[in-house]
Amino acid sequence: MQYAKVYFEDVQGGDETPALVKPPIQRIQLTRYAGASGDFNPIHVDEEFARAAGMGGVFAHGMLSMGFLAQSLTDWAGAGRVRKVGVRFAALVRPGDVVTCRGKVLTKSSKDDEHLVDLDVWAENQRGETIITGKATVSLPSRL
Amino acid sequence: MIQINKDVKGKEYPPFAVTVERGKIKEFARAIGDLNPFYLDDRVGGASEFGDRKSGPMAFVVRETSVTDRSNEIVVRIRHTTVVRL
Secondary structure, X not given: OOOOOOOHHHOOOOOEOOOEEOOOOOHHHHHXXXXXXXXXXXXXXXXXXXXXXXXOXXXXXXXXXXXXXXXXXXXXXXXXXXXXXXXXXXXXXXXXXXXXXXXXXXXXXXXXXXXXXEEEEEEEOOOOOEEEEEEEEEEOOOOO | OOOOOHHHOOOXXXXXXXXXXXXXXXXXXXXXXXXXXXXXXXXXXXHOOOOOOOOOOXXXXXXXXXXXXXXXXXXXXXXXXXXXXX
């Protein structure tokens, strides 16, 4: 169930977060993301520019995919619970690509009133190629 | 191919402030396709423990960002990002 509340005690190492399958990337989405983020690099929206730059056409902002990954975390743990996300961009995302975000719990730790869960996070395209890998930390509420 | 200008190595830019506005939070959430009412519905966000001025996790809560190249060498480091909530 989307936006269900997850408690610290219910999470175990090895648990996987629900996969988030995003709709195919649309060119208009890249334009919207450019406006929303303030990143107007033409390589993401101007086909001619991107080809001339040797990139074979436009590709998505890396931070758009990182936003997808963050969404997969907030869909699971709740908005406001993400403490840290660090990623490495492994492959380009093109218009039409379907990005699927995944996560797996590594470790849990508690300090004072804060209950933290560290995860491996990654995303892949429709061909199963990894486009992003990284680590994340979320803070979960306790039942106690 | 893209030319990388190595002359800017080590260059530091002055800090700047970003004002977090409600409309911008919604625009950002919609661009990503994250339709969580927490960002899009003022009533839901306002009723939460965070109040109504919380943005999506990747929107503005950037304290430090490092960008590395394929050999893991740091290309850019962004820090001291100021978040202003009105």
